[in-house]
Amino acid sequence: MKSVVRLLFVAAACFAVGSAYLPYKHWTGKMVILKDGNVSLFQETRVGKRVVVAQLYYISNLVLDDVNFRLKISDGRGTTGWLDKADAVVLDDAAAYFTKRIKQNKNDAFAYFGRAAAWELLGKPDLAIQDYDTLEDLDPRPFMFDGRGNMWMAKKDYKKAMKDFNKAIYLDPKFAPAYHNRAWVWVVLDEKARALADYREAIVLDPRLVSALYMRGMLYCRLGEFDNALVDFNEAIRIDTNALHAFYGKARAQYGLKRYDDAVTTWQAALEMNNDYSWGLMGWAHFLATCPDENRRDSKKALAMATRAMSLERNPDATFHAMAAAVFADSGDFVEAVRRQELALQDPQFIDVAEETNRLELYRERKPFRQE
Numbered sequence: 001m002k003s004v005v006r007l008l009f010v011a012a013a014c015f016a017v018g019s020a021y022l023p024y025k026h027w028t029g030k031m032v033i034l035k036d037g038n039v040s041l042f043q044e045t046r047v048g049k050r051v052v053v054a055q056l057y058y059i060s061n062l063v064l065d066d067v068n069f070r071l072k073i074s075d076g077r078g079t080t081g082w083l084d085k086a087d088a089v090v091l092d093d094a095a096a097y098f099t100k101r102i103k104q105n106k107n108d109a110f111a112y113f114g115r116a117a118a119w120e121l122l123g124k125p126d127l128a129i130q131d132y133d134t135l136e137d138l139d140p141r142p143f144m145f146d147g148r149g150n151m152w153m154a155k156k157d158y159k160k161a162m163k164d165f166n167k168a169i170y171l172d173p174k175f176a177p178a179y180h181n182r183a184w185v186w187v188v189l190d191e192k193a194r195a196l197a198d199y200r201e202a203i204v205l206d207p208r209l210v211s212a213l214y215m216r217g218m219l220y221c222r223l224g225e226f227d228n229a230l231v232d233f234n235e236a237i238r239i240d241t242n243a244l245h246a247f248y249g250k251a252r253a254q255y256g257l258k259r260y261d262d263a264v265t266t267w268q269a270a271l272e273m274n275n276d277y278s279w280g281l282m283g284w285a286h287f288l289a290t291c292p293d294e295n296r297r298d299s300k301k302a303l304a305m306a307t308r309a310m311s312l313e314r315n316p317d318a319t320f321h322a323m324a325a326a327v328f329a330d331s332g333d334f335v336e337a338v339r340r341q342e343l344a345l346q347d348p349q350f351i352d353v354a355e356e357t358n359r360l361e362l363y364r365e366r367k368p369f370r371q372e
Contacts, residue, residue, distance in 0.1 A: 027066045029274065031091035031121060033098075033114050034059050039088075041073060041081025054079040059117045061088070064242060077208040078239035094118035109139040116147060123315045125154040142168040142175040149181055156348050158185050176206035180215065187219060188349050195219060210236045210243050217249045222352065226256040244270050248279045255287055255371070260296055263287060279320070281309035286323040289330035290371045303331045318343075318350035325359070329368040337363040 034056060042050040054075045065072035070082045089097045098115035101108050112131045119128035132148035149164030162185050168178035183198035199216035202209055217232035230253040236246035247270035254263035264287070270280040288302035306327040313320060325340035341360040344350055359369050 027063045027071060027085070027090065029276065030063050032061055032063060032071070032088035033091060033094040033117055034061070034088055035097075035114070036087065037110055037113075039083055041075055041079060041083055043081050053081045056083070059114065060091070060121060062242075074240055074242045076210055076240065076243075077206075078210070080242070089114075091118060091121055095122070107138060109135060112138065113144070113147070116151075120147070120151060120154075125151040129155075140171075142172040142178060145171070146175070146178045146181060149178070153181070153184065153188075153349075158188060161185050174205055176202045176209050176212065179205065180209060180212040183212075183215065183219075192219065192223065208239050210240050210246065213239075214243070214246050214249055217246075217253065221249065221252050221256060224256070226253045229253040230257070242273065244274060244277050244280065247273075248277075248283050251280075251283055251287075255291075260287075260291065260293065276312050278309045278313040281305045281312070282320060282323050282327075285309060285327050289327040290369055292370050292372065297330070299331050302327050318345070318347035322350075322356055322359070325363065326369045329363050334363050334366045 037059070039056050040052045041054045041056060043053050044050055054077070056073070057075050057077055061073045061076075063071050064074060064080070066085075069085045071085055071088060072080065072082055074080045095115055095118045098111045098118065101111040102115070105111070112135045116128040116131035116135070119125070119131065128151045129148060132144055132151065135144045136148075145164040145168040149161045149168065152158070152161035152164060162182065165178045165182035165185065168175055169182070172178075179198045180202035183195040183202070186192070186195035186198060196216065196219065199212055199219070202212040203216070206212070213232045213236040217229040217236070220226070220229035220232065230250065233246050233250035233253060236243050237250065240246070247266055251263045251266040251270070254260075254266060264284070267280055267284040267287070270277055271284075274280070282305070285302040285305035288296070288298045288305070291297050306324050309320075310316065310324060316324075321340045321344040325337045325344065328334070328340060329337035338360065341356065341363055345353065345356055345360065350356065362369055
């Protein structure tokens with residue numbers, strides 16, 4: 001997945017403040033950015049009374065449902081509830097919305113934070129860093145350094161990323177996301193023991209931090225510790241049944257344990273929740289292309305799923321390209337397999353370089369890859 005994964009449990013809306021409509025009639029499945037930092041999720045009693053169930057943890061969220069000018073959201077920590085559409089802005093409109101606020105008030109700190117979050121999701125780290133730099137002067141709190149650290153990670157500047165994560169932890173030693181994100185710097189620097197220590201600290205500080213459980217699970221997968229990975233993914237899903245990436249990771253671990261039927265069931269469950277989940281599609285395609293059991297391979301279906309996944313993924317990373325390469329090799333398109341594998345290896349955050357270089361040579365020899 002992306003080098004630093006924030007499980008973005010996103011919301012979308014079609015009704016703006018006042019009587020003005022945004023150009024979206026239904027926001028289910030869309031990403032949204034909160035307009036304010038004090039938005040809570042609520043449930044309604046039978047008599048219509050609102051009861052607050054959680055303070056939203058993430059500024060960006062995925063909309064699970066859209067009913068009567070309300071958005072159903074998961075807070076990323078196991079609680080699902082509703083918020084008013086007027087409290088959020090669709091990702092595609094977020095930069096323009098926050099830019100307008102900044103023009104009206106250049107000291108609107110949350111507007112810079114909201115726009116930086118939008119730039120991050122739109123794959124524009126340089127613009128996000130500019131907003132975080134301004135925010136450092138206005139409101140230098142841990143979340144600001146943590147957010148900018150993620151952008152330095154996106155730009156492969158690990159020294160600056162580490163500096164920002166350390167600053168966030170210095171300002172608040174109990175700020176779990178900074179440990180969680182710093183762990184990935186250690187992974188990239190091949191300091192896996194330190195990475196596991198930071199993930200452990202993040203989870204101790206916030207046992208319901210699904211993204212930390214997911215990322216530690218993925219690291220366990222890379223270490224071949226699939227049983228440990230499965231424990232983390234199952235815990236993430238127990239906390240938040242809408243955590244799609246945890247389903248992806250769980251299927252990866254089940255595949256590693258050669259529990260093929262279970263892996264397929266898990267991918268199916270993820271895609272039933274979101275048929276456009278690109279990582280679920282690519283993960284399943286990779287299984288269909290690389291499974292050592294030839295009776296489970298299906299080159300035609302794998303290529304169709306991978307092609308659809310690539311059309312849906314905004315910012316494919318090294319792992320995504322590498323999975324696609326294996327699918328193309330299985331289909332006999334070794335030119336595209338080599339191209340995709342070379343793209344994967346160009347990313348310095350791709351941590352399995354030796355193994356993936358061997359796969360590149362395999363594709364150059366016009367041979368498909370099979371999982372062991």
